[in-house]
Amino acid sequence: MLRIKLSDRARNTPPSPIRKLAHLASKAKKAGIHVYHLNIGQPDIESPAEFFEGLRRFNQKVVAYDQSQGNEALCIAWSRYVNKTLGLQTRPEQFLITVGASEALVFLFMTCCDPGDEVIIFDPTYANYLGFAAIAGVHLVPVPSDIENNFALPERGEIERRITKRTRAILLCSPNNPTGTVYSAEELRFLLALCEENNIFLIVDETYREFVYDELRPLSILQLAPESERVIVVDSLSKRFSLCGARIGCLLTSNQEVLATTLHIAQARLAAPTIDQFAAAYMMENIGGDYLERVRAEFQSRRDALYSALKRIPDVAVHKPKGAFYMVVRLPVEDAEDFASFLLSGFCHLNRTTFIAPAAGFYMQNSQGLQQARFAYVLEKGEIERAIEVLAAGLAKYRA
Amino acid sequence: MLRIKLSDRARNTPPSPIRKLAHLASKAKKAGIHVYHLNIGQPDIESPAEFFEGLRRFNQKVVAYDQSQGNEALCIAWSRYVNKTLGLQTRPEQFLITVGASEALVFLFMTCCDPGDEVIIFDPTYANYLGFAAIAGVHLVPVPSDIENNFALPERGEIERRITKRTRAILLCSPNNPTGTVYSAEELRFLLALCEENNIFLIVDETYREFVYDELRPLSILQLAPESERVIVVDSLSKRFSLCGARIGCLLTSNQEVLATTLHIAQARLAAPTIDQFAAAYMMENIGGDYLERVRAEFQSRRDALYSALKRIPDVAVHKPKGAFYMVVRLPVEDAEDFASFLLSGFCHLNRTTFIAPAAGFYMQNSQGLQQARFAYVLEKGEIERAIEVLAAGLAKYRA
Numbered sequence: 046m047l048r049i050k051l052s053d054r055a056r057n058t059p060p061s062p063i064r065k066l067a068h069l070a071s072k073a074k075k076a077g078i079h080v081y082h083l084n085i086g087q088p089d090i091e092s093p094a095e096f097f098e099g100l101r102r103f104n105q106k107v108v109a110y111d112q113s114q115g116n117e118a119l120c121i122a123w124s125r126y127v128n129k130t131l132g133l134q135t136r137p138e139q140f141l142i143t144v145g146a147s148e149a150l151v152f153l154f155m156t157c158c159d160p161g162d163e164v165i166i167f168d169p170t171y172a173n174y175l176g177f178a179a180i181a182g183v184h185l186v187p188v189p190s191d192i193e194n195n196f197a198l199p200e201r202g203e204i205e206r207r208i209t210k211r212t213r214a215i216l217l218c219s220p221n222n223p224t225g226t227v228y229s230a231e232e233l234r235f236l237l238a239l240c241e242e243n244n245i246f247l248i249v250d251e252t253y254r255e256f257v258y259d260e261l262r263p264l265s266i267l268q269l270a271p272e273s274e275r276v277i278v279v280d281s282l283s284k285r286f287s288l289c290g291a292r293i294g295c296l297l298t299s300n301q302e303v304l305a306t307t308l309h310i311a312q313a314r315l316a317a318p319t320i321d322q323f324a325a326a327y328m329m330e331n332i333g334g335d336y337l338e339r340v341r342a343e344f345q346s347r348r349d350a351l352y353s354a355l356k357r358i359p360d361v362a363v364h365k366p367k368g369a370f371y372m373v374v375r376l377p378v379e380d381a382e383d384f385a386s387f388l389l390s391g392f393c394h395l396n397r398t399t400f401i402a403p404a405a406g407f408y409m410q411n412s413q414g415l416q417q418a419r420f421a422y423v424l425e426k427g428e429i430e431r432a433i434e435v436l437a438a439g440l441a442k443y444r445a
Numbered sequence: 446m447l448r449i450k451l452s453d454r455a456r457n458t459p460p461s462p463i464r465k466l467a468h469l470a471s472k473a474k475k476a477g478i479h480v481y482h483l484n485i486g487q488p489d490i491e492s493p494a495e496f497f498e499g500l501r502r503f504n505q506k507v508v509a510y511d512q513s514q515g516n517e518a519l520c521i522a523w524s525r526y527v528n529k530t531l532g533l534q535t536r537p538e539q540f541l542i543t544v545g546a547s548e549a550l551v552f553l554f555m556t557c558c559d560p561g562d563e564v565i566i567f568d569p570t571y572a573n574y575l576g577f578a579a580i581a582g583v584h585l586v587p588v589p590s591d592i593e594n595n596f597a598l599p600e601r602g603e604i605e606r607r608i609t610k611r612t613r614a615i616l617l618c619s620p621n622n623p624t625g626t627v628y629s630a631e632e633l634r635f636l637l638a639l640c641e642e643n644n645i646f647l648i649v650d651e652t653y654r655e656f657v658y659d660e661l662r663p664l665s666i667l668q669l670a671p672e673s674e675r676v677i678v679v680d681s682l683s684k685r686f687s688l689c690g691a692r693i694g695c696l697l698t699s700n701q702e703v704l705a706t707t708l709h710i711a712q713a714r715l716a717a718p719t720i721d722q723f724a725a726a727y728m729m730e731n732i733g734g735d736y737l738e739r740v741r742a743e744f745q746s747r748r749d750a751l752y753s754a755l756k757r758i759p760d761v762a763v764h765k766p767k768g769a770f771y772m773v774v775r776l777p778v779e780d781a782e783d784f785a786s787f788l789l790s791g792f793c794h795l796n797r798t799t800f801i802a803p804a805a806g807f808y809m810q811n812s813q814g815l816q817q818a819r820f821a822y823v824l825e826k827g828e829i830e831r832a833i834e835v836l837a838a839g840l841a842k843y844r845a
Binding site: 049051052053054055056058059060061064085087088089090091092096100101103106107108109110111113144145147148151155156157158159160162173175176177179180182213244245246274275287288289290291292300302303306307308309310312313314315316317318319320321 | 449451452453454455456458459460461464485487488489490491492496500501503506507508509510511513544545547548551555556557558559560562573575576577579580582613644645646674675687688689690691692700702703706707708709710712713714715716717718719720721
């Protein structure tokens with residue numbers, strides 16, 4: 046029998062760089078080694094009691110399809126939430142509920158781009174954007190941002206010269222995954238003006254919006270351009286409320302045509318999960334502001350702990366980012382992936398080891414990231430400190 | 446400001462024909478009219494108690510991401526279920542859990558086809574296949590099946606002459622949505638041979654597998670070709686266990702390359718919902734065979750009721766299908782969509798009306814379906830009888 050050929054696009058879809066070394070971690074665990082997971086954005090924070098109370102209150106006898114646009118109560122609750130926390134005046138009809146921010150981004154790539162069209166992103170980038178682009182046949186065009194410059198937004202000229210006739214949107218993640226960078230109001234206004242001049246969309250992934258530290262307050266592009274037809278916000282409950290597994294995201298825009306057209310795509314997949322939406326709606330109507338403030342403060346103190354611990358290791362280049370729960374760090378190694386594999390398979394310290402994500406998978410122009418790794422500070426302070434002790438010992442052994 | 450152009454593919458994605466007239470139904474309801482919903486495959490059957498018991502047992506403090514491939518316990522339970530009910534020897538690693546059968550089909554279109562590649566389907570077809578194809582840039586090639594012939598599989602020549610160099614798969618839904626047709630073992634063997642000769646995939650959507658009536662027993666393509674590398678089954682809990690809103694489906698195949706490659710796409714969207722998978726796993730391990738047998742018997746008696754009621758209306762052409770919970774019926778009208786709209790907006794009988802799905806949206810070659818409508822028998826027998834009384838009265842008035 047002839048082998049049946051699979052599609053080129055599927056064979057070219059990269060495996061997740063975050064999950065790539067997972068098999069080594071599994072092996073280490075089976076050998077009885079404790080693995081500190083700093084590789085994946087899965088916080089250990091407990092999900093809100095109000096979500097579980099919402100789950101308990103689900104008493105429909107038939108777990109039926111919800112609306113393709115999303116559960117009505119959830120759209121209302123989410124609209125109220127952003128209006129209250131950001132001083133906006135959104136309406137529930139401006140929301141389309143999706144299966145995580147992931148689905149929102151796939152939908153938007155499809156709605157805004159035909160195959161071969163281009164979207165500008167900033168390098169390093171959230172690795173799954175590459176997967177969404179492969180799925181949608183979209184060509185991502187990276188503008189490099191620099192670790193030496195704390196991954197700030199590149200110069201105007203650097204962005205402008207990459208805009209072509211096929212550019213349909215700029216996609217920004219702020220606060221940023223993987224770098225933790227929080228873009229300022231000035232930077233957002235600058236991007237908005239650039240999109241206006243070139244008549245393209247500005248898509249802002251605000252999944253980490255509330256996770257900003259020190260003097261910063263949450264900032265949404267919608268506060269700067271509440272009525273703009275070119276602004277689309279992608280949002281998610283995954284990180285904010287430690288509900289990664291509930292798979293609830295949304296897109297939010299004033300652009301009626303984007304909403305109506307994306308809805309046709311959304312109808313084909315029928316609806317997001319009914320029970321999760323129900324519980325989320327209950328949670329968002331009933332949760333107090335103290336939950337998020339507690340979580341925010343916790344992440345800030347973890348960031349400080351991770352930063353201090355990394356600072357103490359010779360030859361490690363680290364800056365202190367202002368948001369999300371990630372840092373991209375330059376390690377004194379030639380190949381961070383080789384070092385990450387070594388930590389998982391060639392090394393342990395007091396029967397422990399540390400799992401970090403090599404940054405190369407977050408760069409489209411790979412060579413820049415070879416020496417870098419992404420650290421997700423999703424463990425308690427004490428655990429982070431022990432994880433970095435282990436890493437430091439591993440680094441010493443690796444370089445010896 | 447220039448209008449921002451959306452993509453051609455998005456503007457060409459058709460709205461769901463099933464949900465198309467929903468706004469008219471909403472209006473009728475607001476005017477106090479009771480609407481019998483025969484338009485949508487959302488059964489009124491209660492979801493299993495074991496699913497809700499599974500929900501109650503979810504006691505993880507963090508609603509974390511599950512595996513991209515699917516919850517391990519669910520893969521084990523689903524494998525046991527098909528092994529027990531179909532006499533197979535599948536392994537849990539052959540399953541990839543998806544957000545409904547919808548996501549499984551989108552994934553498979555992407556894995557098997559590059560944009561512009563072709564998949565053969567049978568007309569009329571499940572309307573959302575058109576949406577999935579639009580999303581994946583796949584060209585669906587319809588082979589007509591005929592209402593006069595109970596929508597049996599077309600002749601070999603009819604299928605063969607549509608196979609080109611770009612054909613990557615034949616997609617069959619059995620038992621069929623929208624026609625209710627159940628394909629025989631002979632028909633499945635014939636398709637399998639055709640796929641082997643042409644070295645293409647055979648994808649069988651077995652969402653309705655257990656809903657077969659009279660003398661029939663559930664039949665899976667896997668019983669005929671358990672080891673075939675070209676066979677991929679798409680399955681779902683939505684209809685079988687009345688869990689449409691849980692959004693749990695899967696793909697199942699012996700083809701390791703399909704599984705591994707599709708997993709890369711699945712990793713980009715992270716995972717299916719954690720809580721729904723947990724509850725589904727518990728349910729599948731604990732549910733007895735009596736639930737499904739009760740539901741099957743219920744649908745069989747509804748089919749009989751719908752068939753008898755339709756038979757009594759003059760000039761309505763109806764056959765008695767053997768599976769799923771749909772019938773495609775030819776009405777004595779020029780344009781079934783116009784008639785369906787009339788029922789919702791120009792008519793009521795004792796303050797009631799009936800919502801049916803015009804069949805045109807299920808046909809790629811539309812003219813064939815203009816006089817036809819799909820009836821979903823998802824209401825209790827008495828309700829179905831009243832719904833058809835209303836329809837008959839509406840038809841008399843519409844034709845007068």
